[in-house]
Amino acid sequence: AQTVTQSQPEMSVQEAETVTLSCTYDTSESDYYLFWYKQPPSRQMILVIRQEAYKQQNATENRFSVNFQKAAKSFSLKISDSQLGDAAMYFCAYSFVNDMRFGAGTRLTVKP
Amino acid sequence: DVKVTQSSRYLVKRTGEKVFLECVQDMDHENMFWYRQDPGLGLRLIYFSYDVKMKEKGDIPEGYSVSREKKERFSLILESASTNQTSMYLCATLVWGSGNTIYFGEGSWLTVV
Numbered sequence: 001a002q003t004v005t006q007s008q009p010e011m012s013v014q015e016a017e018t019v020t021l022s023c024t025y026d027t028s029e030s031d032y033y034l035f036w037y038k039q040p041p042s043r044q045m046i047l048v049i050r051q052e053a054y055k056q057q058n059a060t061e062n063r064f065s066v067n068f069q070k071a072a073k074s075f076s077l078k079i080s081d082s083q084l085g086d087a088a089m090y091f092c093a094y095s096f097v098n099d100m101r102f103g104a105g106t107r108l109t110v111k112p
Numbered sequence: 113d114v115k116v117t118q119s120s121r122y123l124v125k126r127t128g129e130k131v132f133l134e135c136v137q138d139m140d141h142e143n144m145f146w147y148r149q150d151p152g153l154g155l156r157l158i159y160f161s162y163d164v165k166m167k168e169k170g171d172i173p174e175g176y177s178v179s180r181e182k183k184e185r186f187s188l189i190l191e192s193a194s195t196n197q198t199s200m201y202l203c204a205t206l207v208w209g210s211g212n213t214i215y216f217g218e219g220s221w222l223t224v225v
Contacts, residue, residue: 009152033212043200045216091154093214098143098162098206100214104154 004094006103013082014111020067021077021106023092030054032096034068036077039089039105048090051075084110114139118203118217125224131190133220135203143206144186145214148172148199155202161186193224 003026013019025034036048051059051068058066063083067076079086087110092103119134137144143162147155147170157170159178167178175197179187190197203217 004154006154035213037216043219045202045204047213047215050213095206095212095214098160098168100145100157100204100206102147102155104152 004092004101004103006090006092006106008106009104010107010109012109012111013079013086015082015084017082018078018080019082019108021079021090021092021108023075023077023103025073025075025092025094025101027073027094027096029096032094034066034075035093035095036064036066036075037091037093037102038086039091040085040087045091049077079108082110084112086110114141114205114207114215116203116205116215116217118201118220120220121218122221123223125190125193125222127194127224129190129193129224131193131222131224133188133190133201133203133222135186135188135217136184137186137205137215138184139205139207140183141205141207142183143208144180145204145206146170146176146178146186146188147202147204149202149219150199158188158201190222193222195224198222198224 032053034051038046063080089105115138145160146158161167161180177189201220204214
């Protein structure tokens with residue numbers, strides 16, 4: 001089975017600062033998808049950003065961007081200008097055909 | 113928008129009870145999933161289904177079964193609930209195209225006493 005590793009159980013950032021969450025994954029496939037999901041205290045999982053492996057350009061969604069390093073199997077999430085509403089659990093995920101795997105999550109705290 | 117609805121947000125059941133968790137998606141999506149979420153372990157796949165009456169075991173199927181009689185509905189069944197099945201259960205559906213994205217329900221908190 002493919003594995004997804006998030007090595008940072010918890011991270012903290014000052015409001016308006018930038019923070020990077022790390023994710024590595026293991027796969028033998030060449031064409032797959034990667035995602036970052038946010039889970040706020042309400043527990044509803046929300047898609048933050050997605051990356052298609054065959055696209056070299058890093059995905060960007062407003063203040064959220066990724067650094068996708070395919071050879072290194074690394075997929076980090078950068079949050080710029082952090083806001084209090086960004087405080088949540090963040091899950092990195094890998095998808096290939098019907099299979100979708102998640103990391104253990106990183107809890108992000110935003111300090112005012 | 114894709115809508116995934118889990119009928120029960122909070123349940124408290126007794127050990128040995130049979131428990132049904134229901135999930136409905138509002139589109140004609142083929143793939144549906146049940147995950148279990150525990151602190152420090154992330155989301156672990158219990159079962160998934162890629163069509164009506166079709167199912168595949170995930171990583172932790174023991175103690176669970178599933179039912180998919182209609183395309184829009186995917187049920188998770190705990191045949192005889194145990195305290196170690198106290199957890200958050202998330203249902204999801206996979207939308208092909210547009211990045212093959214998975215969409216989640218709001219989750220069901222199950223406590224087994």
